[in-house]
Amino acid sequence: MTYHIPWIVFLLPLFSFIIISFILRPFLNYRPKLGGYVTIGAIGAACALSFWLLVEVLSAPGHKLEIPDIQWLLIGDLSIHIGLMVDALTAVMLIVVTIVSLTVQIYSQGYMHGDPGYHRYYAFMSLFTACMLGLVMADNLVFLYLFWEGVGLCSYLLIGFWFHRPAAADAAKKAFIVTRLGDFGFLAAILFLFYKTGTFDIGELHGLAIAGTLTGTTLTWVAIGIFAGAVGKSAQFPLHVWLPDAMEGPTPVSALIHAATMVAAGVFLVARFFPLFENSEMALTSVAVIGGFTAIFAATMGLVMTDIKRVLAYSTISQLGYMMLGLGAGGIAIGIFHLFNHAFFKALLFLGAGSVNHSTGTFDMREMGGLRKAMPWTYATFLIASLSIAGIWPLSGFWSKDEILVSSFANNPILFYLAMITVFMTAFYMFRAVFLTFGGEYRGGASSEHGSHGAHQLHESPKVMVIPLVVLAALSIFSGWLNVTGRFDEFLGHGEVHSFTQGFFGILTHPLPWISLILAGSGILLAYAMYSAKWLSAEAIGKAFSPFYALFSRKYWFDELYERVIVGRVLVDGLFAGCGFFDSRGVDGAVNGVADGTAAAGRALRQAQSGQLQVYAMAIAVGIVAIMVCFYLFG
Amino acid sequence: MSVGLEHYLILSAVLFSIGLYGALAKRNAVVILMCIEIMLNAVNIALVAFSRYVVPVLLTGQIFAIFVMVVAAAEAAVGIAIIIAIYRSRESVDVEKFDLMKW
Numbered sequence: 254m255t256y257h258i259p260w261i262v263f264l265l266p267l268f269s270f271i272i273i274s275f276i277l278r279p280f281l282n283y284r285p286k287l288g289g290y291v292t293i294g295a296i297g298a299a300c301a302l303s304f305w306l307l308v309e310v311l312s313a314p315g316h317k318l319e320i321p322d323i324q325w326l327l328i329g330d331l332s333i334h335i336g337l338m339v340d341a342l343t344a345v346m347l348i349v350v351t352i353v354s355l356t357v358q359i360y361s362q363g364y365m366h367g368d369p370g371y372h373r374y375y376a377f378m379s380l381f382t383a384c385m386l387g388l389v390m391a392d393n394l395v396f397l398y399l400f401w402e403g404v405g406l407c408s409y410l411l412i413g414f415w416f417h418r419p420a421a422a423d424a425a426k427k428a429f430i431v432t433r434l435g436d437f438g439f440l441a442a443i444l445f446l447f448y449k450t451g452t453f454d455i456g457e458l459h460g461l462a463i464a465g466t467l468t469g470t471t472l473t474w475v476a477i478g479i480f481a482g483a484v485g486k487s488a489q490f491p492l493h494v495w496l497p498d499a500m501e502g503p504t505p506v507s508a509l510i511h512a513a514t515m516v517a518a519g520v521f522l523v524a525r526f527f528p529l530f531e532n533s534e535m536a537l538t539s540v541a542v543i544g545g546f547t548a549i550f551a552a553t554m555g556l557v558m559t560d561i562k563r564v565l566a567y568s569t570i571s572q573l574g575y576m577m578l579g580l581g582a583g584g585i586a587i588g589i590f591h592l593f594n595h596a597f598f599k600a601l602l603f604l605g606a607g608s609v610n611h612s613t614g615t616f617d618m619r620e621m622g623g624l625r626k627a628m629p630w631t632y633a634t635f636l637i638a639s640l641s642i643a644g645i646w647p648l649s650g651f652w653s654k655d656e657i658l659v660s661s662f663a664n665n666p667i668l669f670y671l672a673m674i675t676v677f678m679t680a681f682y683m684f685r686a687v688f689l690t691f692g693g694e695y696r697g698g699a700s701s702e703h704g705s706h707g708a709h710q711l712h713e714s715p716k717v718m719v720i721p722l723v724v725l726a727a728l729s730i731f732s733g734w735l736n737v738t739g740r741f742d743e744f745l746g747h748g749e750v751h752s753f754t755q756g757f758f759g760i761l762t763h764p765l766p767w768i769s770l771i772l773a774g775s776g777i778l779l780a781y782a783m784y785s786a787k788w789l790s791a792e793a794i795g796k797a798f799s800p801f802y803a804l805f806s807r808k809y810w811f812d813e814l815y816e817r818v819i820v821g822r823v824l825v826d827g828l829f830a831g832c833g834f835f836d837s838r839g840v841d842g843a844v845n846g847v848a849d850g851t852a853a854a855g856r857a858l859r860q861a862q863s864g865q866l867q868v869y870a871m872a873i874a875v876g877i878v879a880i881m882v883c884f885y886l887f888g
Numbered sequence: 889m890s891v892g893l894e895h896y897l898i899l900s901a902v903l904f905s906i907g908l909y910g911a912l913a914k915r916n917a918v919v920i921l922m923c924i925e926i927m928l929n930a931v932n933i934a935l936v937a938f939s940r941y942v943v944p945v946l947l948t949g950q951i952f953a954i955f956v957m958v959v960a961a962a963e964a965a966v967g968i969a970i971i972i973a974i975y976r977s978r979e980s981v982d983v984e985k986f987d988l989m990k991w
Contacts, residue, residue: 870912
């Protein structure tokens with residue numbers, strides 16, 4: 254019986270998508286609320302079943318459920334199955350995806366209220382959730398890749414949800430194309446793996462990697478290819494440019510897709526194929542290095558952004574870098590634990606930003622300020638999430654970040670120092686956002702993202718938006734405690750379970766957590782000094798470090814580099830011009846050449862058609878004589 | 889020296905060659921028609937000679953020769969009619985000037 258549950262979990266949001274797009278939207282468009290209810294119902298049920306599955310997995314031998322496959326395609330001897338696998342990693346991801354999705358869907362009822370695309374919004378959100386659930390449960394590479402592209406498609410559709418705005422349409426295209434670069438590496442890795450091993454099954458591939466059949470350069474290249482896919486999806490350097498622009502989508506979309514789930518799919522992918530990475534020193538090192546570098550690289554840009562969603566976007570990239578660093582330096586459990594905690598507090602931060610926008614109508618922090626009094630719930634929850642992401646004991650971010658720092662300290666000191674500096678930066682930019690948004694006096698505001706408000710009265714968001722914030726705030730505090738006893742590590746891999754109090758307070762007897770706490774505290778203090786108490790002038794500091802300020806605020810000129818140099822010079826002037834030349838001269842030349850050659854041959858041959866019958870007769874006579882001579886000589 | 893089959897065949901071949909040369913080389917359409925008649929008659933000689941020397945009992949070859957004469961007569965009539973028609977329209981019987989079938 255239990256093996257039906259994963260299928261139901263996957264199919265519920267899919268049916269919700271089908272019902273909304275084929276029944277509600279065409280026939281019941283005048284009752285927009287129905288779409289929201291159907292989605293929330295489906296995802297709520299999926300969430301409850303996910304908890305059931307978690308319990309099943311906890312008690313199953315080896316933390317893995319056996320689910321029979323269904324045959325999908327038979328090509329010659331190759332049989333491709335569709336099947337789901339539910340192991341510890343999947344169970345954790347199911348919980349993350351369904352909880353965040355459920356809270357975001359409930360929140361969206363308030364946020365998207367009155368939007369003409371309400372049904373479309375919920376249809377895409379359902380489809381996204383279905384694809385994401387399929388992605389985490391898929392047991393073979395073909396099926397996994399299908400959903401991998403599916404979430405990319407939904408991301409594209411939802412970033413460009415307000416497609417009438419050119420910025421949104423462009424951002425959607427940018428996100429799709431940039432992630433596609435990484436997906437190319439992933440696809441190449443899948444095909445190469447199949448060529449070498451003849452199987453798509455993830456379990457079998459794990460077996461081959463562990464048994465040592467799959468080794469050496471093959472394994473390294475496959476791991477690098479898979480990691481390329483993860484770099485694209487998780488917006489790691491150098492494919493990070495799409496995520497800040499993706500903030501053009503509705504804010505709940507950013508919370509669900511571009512903070513908690515889809516961008517974490519890259520981290521999940523590396524974790525899913527961890528046995529392959531484990532056996533290749535080079536692949537594992539590159540995961541750690543790219544992750545560690547991205548963490549600090551994105552954090553520097555987060556320091557200077559004025560758009561609250563962009564601060565959060567760079568923060569997401571930076572935290573995803575932490576997860577990669579955790580995977581590369583420490584293993585599955587550490588990376589996934591940070592993913593688990595990050596999903597809740599980052600979704601909360603985005604929903605909080607959305608709530609602020611709902612009231613002020615802007616994302617520009619320079620036009621906010623003083624919202625602490627008008628929006629106490631939003632302020633309190635945002636503050637909790639900020640403390641959590643900054644890594645303040647005993648909130649959830651502290652526990653996972655500490656594990657990452659410890660493992661990188663043991664593994665790679667340079668990355669450890671980078672990560673430590675990032676801790677300081679994270680605390681600084683988050684509290685810069687908190688003080689600019691909620692502290693001081695109100696500075697104006699602007700027209701709303703979705704135009705449902707005219708005159709702006711600062712107000713707390715409706716209950717339907719506040720309750721998800723509170724739920725996520727609770728999770729931001731407590732989700733980290735799951736691993737205080739080492740239970741999470743034990744569940745996902747190996748580790749010893751110790752008592753709660755020993756873990757909870759014992760961690761403060763080590764020096765490393767204190768260093769990171771002091772760094773985070775000084776980051777918060779600096780933000781307070783600059784943006785709340787005004788002991789230091791932000792402008793003066795900006796001037797003093799103006800080269801750095803320019804570098805960070807122009808995002809290291811990566812957009813310009815990609816657009817002007819790579820797209821403009823290499824692609825348009827180089828590759829495309831070359832292909833165009835080949836097409837107009839080579840391909841067209843061949844086609845026209847055949848035609849011209851035939852015509853020229855015709856012109857030459859028609860000279861023989863003189864119209865002189867005697868010439869024709871002569872030819873016949875000569876031919877006959879020739880035949881006769883041939884008979885005489887050879888016959 | 890007695891006259892045998894080969895003499896008739898040589899005569900036939902010589903006549904055929906003369907006719908072929910004329911048909912290919914002459915420019916006057918009437919002469920070409922006459923040359924074709926010579927070729928047909930060369931064939932008739934060969935047919936009759938074979939009939940006489942190879943299968944004297946059967947008259948097949950001789951009957952065939954008579955058929956050829958009939959066809960030749962009809963062909964001459966049609967040929968001359970065509971030549972007259974061409975002459976009326978183009979005022980010439982020079983075949984090199986009849987190049988309407990040219991590309």
